[in-house]
Amino acid sequence: MKTLARYILPLLLLHAPFRSGAQEITFEATVDRNIVATGDRIKYTLSLSNAQGQITPPPFGEFTALGNPSQSTMMNIVNGSMSQSIGYTWYLQAPEKEGSYTIPAASVKVGGGSIQSKQIRITVTKGAPPATGDNGEAATAQGSNRDIFVSLTLGKNKVFVGEPVTATWTLWSRYQELQLEKTDIPDPEGFWVERIDKGEIHWEDKYRTLNGMQYRVAVMQQQLLFPQKSGKIKVGPASMTALVGRSFFNRGERLQFGSNTAELNVLPLPPGQPGDFSGAVGKLDMVASLDRDHIAADEAITLTVRVSGQANLKLLETPELSFPGDFETYEPKVIDKIGVSVGGMSGSRTYEWVVIPRHEGEYALPPVSISYLDVESGNYRTLRSDSLLVHVEQGNGSGAPVPGVQRQSKTDVQLLDNDIRYIRTGDLGLRPKDEMLFGSLPYIAGMATPGFAFLLLFLYQRKRQGERADMKGMRRKQADKLARLRLKEAHVALDSGDRHAFHAALSKAMRGYLGDKLNLGVAEVNAKELQEKLGQYPEGSDLVNGIVALLEECDMARFAPTDATPRKELYDRAAALIGRTENILRA
Amino acid sequence: MGVSVDIAAQAEAADSAYAIGDHRAALEHYEVLAHTYASAGLYYNIGNCHFKLGNKGQAVLWYERAHRYAPGDADINANLDLARSLVVDRVNAAPGIALGGTWAAFRAGTDVDTWTKRSLWLCLAAFVCMAVALPVRNPALRKSLTGIASALGVCTVLAFSLAAYRAHEMRNDSEAIVMAPKVDVRSEPRDGGLAVFVLHEGTKLTVQQTRDGWCEVLLTNGNVGWMKAEGLERI
Numbered sequence: 046m047k048t049l050a051r052y053i054l055p056l057l058l059l060h061a062p063f064r065s066g067a068q069e070i071t072f073e074a075t076v077d078r079n080i081v082a083t084g085d086r087i088k089y090t091l092s093l094s095n096a097q098g099q100i101t102p103p104p105f106g107e108f109t110a111l112g113n114p115s116q117s118t119m120m121n122i123v124n125g126s127m128s129q130s131i132g133y134t135w136y137l138q139a140p141e142k143e144g145s146y147t148i149p150a151a152s153v154k155v156g157g158g159s160i161q162s163k164q165i166r167i168t169v170t171k172g173a174p175p176a177t178g179d180n181g182e183a184a185t186a187q188g189s190n191r192d193i194f195v196s197l198t199l200g201k202n203k204v205f206v207g208e209p210v211t212a213t214w215t216l217w218s219r220y221q222e223l224q225l226e227k228t229d230i231p232d233p234e235g236f237w238v239e240r241i242d243k244g245e246i247h248w249e250d251k252y253r254t255l256n257g258m259q260y261r262v263a264v265m266q267q268q269l270l271f272p273q274k275s276g277k278i279k280v281g282p283a284s285m286t287a288l289v290g291r292s293f294f295n296r297g298e299r300l301q302f303g304s305n306t307a308e309l310n311v312l313p314l315p316p317g318q319p320g321d322f323s324g325a326v327g328k329l330d331m332v333a334s335l336d337r338d339h340i341a342a343d344e345a346i347t348l349t350v351r352v353s354g355q356a357n358l359k360l361l362e363t364p365e366l367s368f369p370g371d372f373e374t375y376e377p378k379v380i381d382k383i384g385v386s387v388g389g390m391s392g393s394r395t396y397e398w399v400v401i402p403r404h405e406g407e408y409a410l411p412p413v414s415i416s417y418l419d420v421e422s423g424n425y426r427t428l429r430s431d432s433l434l435v436h437v438e439q440g441n442g443s444g445a446p447v448p449g450v451q452r453q454s455k456t457d458v459q460l461l462d463n464d465i466r467y468i469r470t471g472d473l474g475l476r477p478k479d480e481m482l483f484g485s486l487p488y489i490a491g492m493a494t495p496g497f498a499f500l501l502l503f504l505y506q507r508k509r510q511g512e513r514a515d516m517k518g519m520r521r522k523q524a525d526k527l528a529r530l531r532l533k534e535a536h537v538a539l540d541s542g543d544r545h546a547f548h549a550a551l552s553k554a555m556r557g558y559l560g561d562k563l564n565l566g567v568a569e570v571n572a573k574e575l576q577e578k579l580g581q582y583p584e585g586s587d588l589v590n591g592i593v594a595l596l597e598e599c600d601m602a603r604f605a606p607t608d609a610t611p612r613k614e615l616y617d618r619a620a621a622l623i624g625r626t627e628n629i630l631r632a
Numbered sequence: 633m634g635v636s637v638d639i640a641a642q643a644e645a646a647d648s649a650y651a652i653g654d655h656r657a658a659l660e661h662y663e664v665l666a667h668t669y670a671s672a673g674l675y676y677n678i679g680n681c682h683f684k685l686g687n688k689g690q691a692v693l694w695y696e697r698a699h700r701y702a703p704g705d706a707d708i709n710a711n712l713d714l715a716r717s718l719v720v721d722r723v724n725a726a727p728g729i730a731l732g733g734t735w736a737a738f739r740a741g742t743d744v745d746t747w748t749k750r751s752l753w754l755c756l757a758a759f760v761c762m763a764v765a766l767p768v769r770n771p772a773l774r775k776s777l778t779g780i781a782s783a784l785g786v787c788t789v790l791a792f793s794l795a796a797y798r799a800h801e802m803r804n805d806s807e808a809i810v811m812a813p814k815v816d817v818r819s820e821p822r823d824g825g826l827a828v829f830v831l832h833e834g835t836k837l838t839v840q841q842t843r844d845g846w847c848e849v850l851l852t853n854g855n856v857g858w859m860k861a862e863g864l865e866r867i
Contacts, residue, residue, distance in 0.1 A: 064665070325860070465711040465714055465715070466680075466710055468647065468650050468680045469673035469675070473665075473671050473674045474671045474672070475639060475643075475665065475669040475674060477673060478669060481745070481748075481799060482744075482748045482800040483744055483745070483796065484799060488748060491752045491755075492752060492792075493759070495756045496755070496759055497757055498763075499759040499763050502766065503766065506766050506767060
């Protein structure tokens with residue numbers, strides 16, 4: 046039912062301006078357009094309806110007819126009445142000079158009379174813009190199918206690795222009715238691809254002319270391509286499927302069409318890359334800053350490095366920073382504010398390092414540097430920040446490590462590079478050349494002197510020892526002399542044989558001698574006192590025992606009838622004891 | 633007095649030139665000093681200048697000279713090691729600073745002057761000890777003092793021997809460094825002689841004999857050959 050209604054309704058509507066009567070004879074001249082560029086072509090059609098006759102084409106004048114006209118016949122049967130028309134079409138090439146031209150009227154002889162067509166005024170404008178890349182590409186794309194195709198246009202055809210290039214995919218169509226079914230625009234290989242957001246696809250307001258034909262044009266997609274390798278890289282083709290010419294009566298035609306292939310010449314990066322090359326190609330600017338430059342140990346500071354400009358920022362390599370050794374650092378936080386447009390990728394990328402100094406002191410963070418390839422000059426440029434100074438004070442309370450509890454993780458000292466050690470400064474200890482202490486006169490003297498000195502000392506010692514031995518003998522002699530002097534009385538008594546007198550004299554002489562020598566009264570010469578005075582000397586006790594025994598024997602002998610010990614022996618013992626006492630006291 | 637001021641000024645000028653990186657000027661100043669004076673530090677600094685100027689051979693030569701004066705100096709050994717590592721030939725990599733055994737380290741670790749001074753002090757100490765022992769009556773004390781004195785005497789003899797040995801080493805001028813960037817060592821002392829091996833700048837070798845401007849050289853690996861005398865410089 047529904048299907049039937051679809052057909053019936055328009056038929057009814059067609060009946061509305063109902064016309065009856067004989068078929069009108071018309072003769073018309075038409076062109077496909079009346080504004081044309083120099084050298085361009087126009088289609089000039091003469092059509093005669095409901096009659097037969099001999100058509101005389103007008104003189105085309107400045108226009109050049111390209112070949113013979115093509116003839117077409119059309120027959121329409123509408124509501125039982127038939128109408129037919131015949132058409133002749135010429136392709137005319139517009140003159141090389143711009144201006145206003147007129148194609149004169151054509152005439153046709155029908156029956157007895159003739160019918161004239163109208164004149165047609167054609168304006169020839171300045172020639173189409175010289176084949177730009179756009180049209181050039183489009184012209185190649187036009188190749189196979191002139192009615193619908195996709196053109197691929199590259200912004201540049203020679204770029205450095207990493208330098209962005211725009212790829213524009215444009216749909217050109219002469220069909221009014223168009224329904225895209227499938228669009229396949231591949232991401233080309235060897236590129237980092239960023240799509241530029243264009244919103245919805247729409248036809249451009251103006252028609253575009255290509256090779257004298259008018260097209261409706263829509264940009265299907267724009268891509269920003271960042272080549273990742275050098276060489277000649279092919280981009281495309283895209284392929285599409287569309288349903289065209291679909292109308293009320295027509296189910297349309299399914300067409301498959303494609304785009305051209307573009308070739309991009311990607312140049313390798315010029316030689317002489319700096320060590321800190323970031324991979325960026327374009328134009329960059331950099332700002333490095335610290336949030337604070339006065340902090341306490343174990344507190345965190347943030348080092349911010351903002352790289353901005355127009356380049357492949359998303360592919361930027363993180364700059365290498367060498368912080369002072371005892372700074373704790375973490376991976377940087379990356380904040381991107383990057384926009385993609387036809388002009389390329391632009392915006393900024395910000396790196397934020399959180400850094401914790403562990404010890405107090407003055408530190409200079411090394412300058413941050415980034416190199417990029419300046420596209421305009423084709424040279425590498427290096428951006429370098431100033432050296433940033435940080436003053437770290439001693440950590441306060443909470444932050445300070447508690448001994449024994451919190452221990453810092455130790456890392457090995459990293460050897461960055463090998464170099465020789467620094468020169469010796471200050472006193473070099475210079476000596477005249479070819480002079481050696483060993484074997485020199487001072488050395489021989491130095492070695493000989495101690496030995497010689499020792500020899501002298503030894504000889505001196507020898508001599509003194511001899512002298513000392515001599516003194517001992519003399520002292521003994523003197524002691525003997527004194528003893529003899531003291532014992533003189535006893536000696537007289539001994540010689541005279543007076544027993545009683547001998548013992549009394551001997552006892553008195555001993556006591557007198559000891560009293561004088563030891564500074565004692567006669568009554569004090571007893572065992573206890575003697576021990577006290579003489580006991581301190583070596584062999585002193587022995588001597589005291591000898592003296593005490595002698596004195597006792599003398600006292601006993603004075604009252605005894607006979608001599609227990611011969612008197613001569615007693616006398617000798619007394620003399621020896623005096624001598625020994627002398628020696629002891631003098632030593 | 634005037635002379636010593638001149639030395640100080642010369643050294644000062646050299647140091648400051650080196651500090652700002654003008655190694656050529658520093659080298660000139662040091663070389664003026666080296667005409668008349670010698671010391672481990674001076675030779676070390678000259679070696680440093682040559683190293684910075686890229687003269688491998690000269691750097692090795694002067695470090696070797698400094699090394700003779702102060703074999704135990706860590707800075708000299710480190711730089712000599714680094715300079716040697718740049719030498720192309722590997723023949724002299726094995727011996728040298730990597731000393732085998734404690735004895736060798738002890739022997740070579742100190743320069744001739746130190747040993748000479750030590751022998752003097754030890755000699756003095758030994759005789760002082762003996763002199764102290766002379767008047768002592770106590771037999772135990774006397775015995776121990778004499779013991780110490782004789783031990784010191786033994787040490788004196790040892791120090792003397794080492795000083796003599798190192799003095800002999802110092803006076804030995806048979807060791808040399810190759811100065812030419814590349815030199816052919818031939819089997820005979822003439823230009824047409826068969827080239828037996830090739831040596832490069834900085835390699836250390838021993839000169840065994842000299843004949844008409846040609847030197848017979850011995851490498852540490854035992855190879856022997858003849859090369860022109862101008863291609864090497866004695867340490």
